[in-house]
Amino acid sequence: MIPINLAGKVALVTGVGDNQSFAWFIAKALQAAGAKLVFASHPRMVNIVINLLDSDKPDDVEARVLPYGAGELKPELVVACDVSYDTMDDVDEKTKNDRRWNKHGDFTIKGMIDQVGPKYGGIDILIHSVAFAAEIKSKAVDTSRKGYLGALSISAYSLTALTHACAPFMENRAGGASIVGLSYLGGDRVVPHYGGGMSTAKAALQIDAKQLAHNLGAKNIRVNIISAGPYASRAASAIGDIDQMIGYAAQRSPLPRGITPDEVGNAAVFLCSPLASAITGHVLYVDCGYNVMGV
Numbered sequence: 001m002i003p004i005n006l007a008g009k010v011a012l013v014t015g016v017g018d019n020q021s022f023a024w025f026i027a028k029a030l031q032a033a034g035a036k037l038v039f040a041s042h043p044r045m046v047n048i049v050i051n052l053l054d055s056d057k058p059d060d061v062e063a064r065v066l067p068y069g070a071g072e073l074k075p076e077l078v079v080a081c082d083v084s085y086d087t088m089d090d091v092d093e094k095t096k097n098d099r100r101w102n103k104h105g106d107f108t109i110k111g112m113i114d115q116v117g118p119k120y121g122g123i124d125i126l127i128h129s130v131a132f133a134a135e136i137k138s139k140a141v142d143t144s145r146k147g148y149l150g151a152l153s154i155s156a157y158s159l160t161a162l163t164h165a166c167a168p169f170m171e172n173r174a175g176g177a178s179i180v181g182l183s184y185l186g187g188d189r190v191v192p193h194y195g196g197g198m199s200t201a202k203a204a205l206q207i208d209a210k211q212l213a214h215n216l217g218a219k220n221i222r223v224n225i226i227s228a229g230p231y232a233s234r235a236a237s238a239i240g241d242i243d244q245m246i247g248y249a250a251q252r253s254p255l256p257r258g259i260t261p262d263e264v265g266n267a268a269v270f271l272c273s274p275l276a277s278a279i280t281g282h283v284l285y286v287d288c289g290y291n292v293m294g295v
């Protein structure tokens with residue numbers, strides 16, 4: 001049998017907002033393979049995530065069960081990180097004075113890395129599973145400059161910012177380090193309802209991952225993207241008719257069904273494992289093959 005053994009690896013997972021997030025399923029798969037988890041969640045989501053990790057409600061307990069009978073999801077640490085901000089110098093006064101943010105202390109990328117990097121002595125895996133566009137329901141032609149640049153900042157530049165901040169802790173790790181981001185076909189093709197700068201952000205994320213793969217390859221850090229099929233997470237439900245998008249893709253995909261979030265988790269573990277040691281700068285479609293279709 002070929003083992004995937006991530007025992008002793010430290011995985012920093014962004015984008016866990018609830019127990020439906022792709023990042024939740026990626027985290028479960030990484031822990032099932034042996035990795036230690038640190039969650040860096042949006043300041044407003046930290047308490048929600050901690051409550052879901054502690055909850056005794058049967059559905060919440062069930063949502064924590066790891067695949068392969070590997071136990072229960074248990075990150076070592078949940079820290080706050082708003083990826084809009086590199087350091088506290090970038091934070092506007094309104095956010096600085098907002099209790100939902102400032103109760104976490106330094107909630108910027110620097111503040112998060114300062115808590116995580118030295119504590120664990122290194123980071124082997126970084127998962128970027130963050131996206132937001134305030135005007136996602138606007139057509140491209142109607143998107144404001146502010147909405148467009150905001151979508152690019154949070155959903156695309158954050159990969160570069162997080163990678164820049166994490167790289168010193170990811171360099172020359174035993175077996176190499178791995179960064180995985182999440183994209184969607186709307187970054188390659190026109191998907192109606194995927195507006196507000198989000199399709200541009202996904203296109204940017206994909207080429208940025210290739211650039212970063214080139215920049216960091218000599219340090220044995222690999223950077224890849226999973227382009228996932230549509231799935232009804234909290235973020236996707238903001239797009240509009242996500243159920244219709246899922247049904248449409250399911251009917252037309254070579255594998256005639258929707259994806260499950262576990263399948264995204266499994267693909268992420270593969271990309272973070274030694275089995276993918278020569279794979280970098282790649283966009284892996286986990287979409288039941290929908291991306292190959294012309295009609």
Ligand SMILES: NC(=O)c1ccc[n+]([C@@H]2O[C@H](COP(=O)([O-])OP(=O)(O)OC[C@H]3O[C@@H](n4cnc5c(N)ncnc54)[C@H](O)[C@@H]3O)[C@@H](O)[C@H]2O)c1
Nearest residue numbers: 015017021022042082083130131182184230231233235236
């Ligand atoms: N659900 C889908 O259909 C689908 C398909 C392909 C790709 N994706 C991508 O998967 C990734 C995860 O999305 P999801 O579907 O799991 O939804 P989700 O809502 O569970 O995850 C999005 C996360 O982004 C976080 N976030 C937003 N703004 C942030 C900020 N400023 N700082 C820190 N965190 C912030 C949210 O708190 C949330 O945890 C996203 O990149 C998304 O575009 C989703």
